[in-house]
Amino acid sequence: MTTATMTANPARRDNWLRRSERWLDERGKPAWIVAMVLGFVFFWPIGLALLGYMIWSNRMFSGNCSRRTRHAANAFKSSGNTAFDAYKAETLRRLQDEQDAFEAFLQRLRDAKDKAEFDQFMEDRARKKNEDTIDGEAEPA
Numbered sequence: 001m002t003t004a005t006m007t008a009n010p011a012r013r014d015n016w017l018r019r020s021e022r023w024l025d026e027r028g029k030p031a032w033i034v035a036m037v038l039g040f041v042f043f044w045p046i047g048l049a050l051l052g053y054m055i056w057s058n059r060m061f062s063g064n065c066s067r068r069t070r071h072a073a074n075a076f077k078s079s080g081n082t083a084f085d086a087y088k089a090e091t092l093r094r095l096q097d098e099q100d101a102f103e104a105f106l107q108r109l110r111d112a113k114d115k116a117e118f119d120q121f122m123e124d125r126a127r128k129k130n131e132d133t134i135d136g137e138a139e140p141a
Contacts, residue, residue: 032059
């Protein structure tokens, strides 16, 4: 194969692993699981490698693989209509701001819960120490 042929057809430049990954992603998680099981049946290291890759790339525990890649690719694609593209960009920015605000709110909730749990622990510890002191069984520090 010549360099001119490879340059003319960019899909040929992708190696077979990337094409296989893209093909499996288009078909979703069931295709990945079938490929992994077949890998274990025919040659167990292949199945183990696929399982490791699925866990490492979060394909095992996330939703549908194809949905994730399709939405990410379409989110920033231009429609050709500048008014709509401006509206879409503003909406995406607003949604990102809302998501950031919500994540900050959740972090404040977690921090408040952690502080309440720590305060409860310290109160229980102080109460236990006072009870031990009252009983005359105080241990030296």
